[in-house]
Amino acid sequence: MSERAAVSAETRWLAYRQEFPIFERLTYFNSCSLGALSARVVAAIATFTELWDARGAAAWYGPWLEESEHLRSRFAALIGASAEEVAIFPSVTSALTSVASCFDYRSRPRVVLSELEFPTTVYQWLTKASLGVQLQRLRSQDRMTVALDDYERAVDPRTQLVVGSHVYFTSGMIQDVAALARLAHSHGAYCLIDAYQSIGQLPVNVREAGVDFLVTGGLKWLLGGPGVAYLYVRREVAGRLQPSDVGWFAHRRQFDFDITTFEFEYAEGARRFEGGTPSVAAIYAGRAGLEIVREIGVEALRARQVELMRSLVEAARRAGLRPRVPQDLNRLAGILTLPRQDPRRVVSALAERGVVVDSRPGLIRLSPYFYNTVEDCDRVVQAVTDLERSGVAS
Ligand SMILES: Cc1ncc(COP(=O)(O)O)c(C=O)c1O
Structure with a gap:
């Protein structure tokens, strides 16, 4: 230069x-703990409260839900996905809970996880022994990263899911997530990536990486503060899964409010994983933060x-x-x-x-x-x- x-x-x-x-x-x-607050995020939160005051409940069906859809599309574009492949949650934990509720662990009990993962991902499956989950714990030789060879030794036809970080929160090391996805798929398992420490600061294309699930959130490198997390679910995968941990936003016709049939019709795509009423203030903040990342x-x-x-x-x-x-x-x-x-x-x-x-x-x-x-x-x-x-x- x-x-x-x-x-x-x-x-x-x-x-x-x-x-x-x-x-x-x-x-x-x-920033790996919390991205700094920008004037744009402050202004976006003010817009949220102004709309609330000006329109009351009418803000819901108009601008608030629209904002949520804009956020979904913007995030999807950032990771090379389509909007239908993205679900929005208040935290990664709630996204993981929904994903974890999809599987029949009796046929494939094993979940492969390393000791360098963020606690919330480990806790999610550590607490599911009563559902038949068997944790395959991988050690890190150098406390910096986890060797692909160790994953290769751990994954087999009993593996339901390989869970790994894209960037390790205690070392900053970048993991080869495409290799993890290939390995999981070669044994018929799914691959879930915790990309909280990467999305925003590292280019990611989920399609090229081939991962099935990816979670991240607004707190850090997406500059949006707490209250918004994202779940990407590969299109081909979402269609064949039926999470049992869902809310009314996961229903195909959520605004029909019709429970007389007592049937749950799953929404298309990643939406079927969603829960209840989203954190709208956080969605405004999240979009403003994401906009800076997108702009740069x-x-x-x-x-x-x-x-x-x-x-x-x-x-x-x-x-x-x-x-x-x-x-x-x-x-x-x-x-x-x-x-x-x-x-x-x-x-x-x-x-x-x-x-x-x-x-x-x-x-x-x-x-x-x-x-x-x-x-x-x-x-x-x-x-x-x-x-x-x-x-x-x-
Ligand atoms: C790698 C990683 N995963 C997950 C989280 C947070 O998960 P949750 O949204 O459930 O609090 C963090 C940080 O807070 C993180 O660094």
């Missing part, structure tokens, strides 16, 4: 940064992330902070972890200095996004170094 082009690209990123007021006060470096483009976001992560890794290495990174940095998304004995103490000491990062057991997590700068990376590294010198961050 010429110097001129680099300057104009940086000017564009700085213009986006100005949409996030938190940077006037803090060095915010925790995921390829550009990834390129920016790679640049910031390289600066961060180099600065952390120079300062002797012992970052956990793979040899090939392309295998890492926007989460850098530093092993620390008392990570919570480090996080609160940094917060007192205006630097917001996050902890997980034994680690602090640093996660830049496009609105951060190389100077932010240096500032965070400097703050951790200063703490080490003062004896807090060991």
Whole structure:
């Protein structure tokens, strides 16, 4: 890139940064926990309340449901799916509950899961032993990722479902989800990907990846805050599954309010997995956040992330902070972890200095996004170094 082009690209990123007021006060470096709040999201939530006030219940059947459909289409386009393949939930947990209710575990009891998954995915199947579920637990050799060989050894014709993360929340490592899908399918099993830590910051095409289910949500890299999660269900798969955990939004003719037949007619596509009344305020926020991601483009976001992560890794290495990174940095998304004995103490000491990062057991997590700068990376590294010198961050 010429110097001129680099300057104009940086000017564009700085213009986006100005949409996030938190940077006037803090060095915010925790998008893997919660994406920063933008002025656009604030305005979208105001629109939701204005419509509520102006129209009362009429807001429901008009703009509120329309907004939900716009969100569905926008999200679908982001992951290379069609709108019919996307269901909307208030959390990933509720999406997983619906998916888990589809299967007959007597014929295929096994669910393959690694110890690096986010707890909610593990808990979902850990609590289903009474339905016949047998968990196949995979260990991580390096605490960073799970080897495909270990999946290969675990998956067999007794496997119902292979569940894996696209990006591991405690290491930032990127998993090869297309390989997981191929492996699951070669044994007649389904593949479900938890992509909460990837959608937004990494380009994903669900069709090319071949996964059957994918879950994610608005909290982090989609900039929409809490209250909206998404479930993608591959078209060919949705048609043959009948979740037992459903609500009235999963009915083919939900607004007929007709229960006299006592028959449940499943909606087409992924909608058949949906539950009850959605969180409309969160849908407004979710769409506004998603709009920023869409406007910038995921390829550009990834390129920016790679640049910031390289600066961060180099600065952390120079300062002797012992970052956990793979040899090939392309295998890492926007989460850098530093092993620390008392990570919570480090996080609160940094917060007192205006630097917001996050902890997980034994680690602090640093996660830049496009609105951060190389100077932010240096500032965070400097703050951790200063703490080490003062004896807090060991
Ligand atoms: C990888 C991953 N999966 C799932 C979740 C959240 O799931 P839920 O929406 O059920 O709270 C998170 C973060 O909060 C996450 O990092």
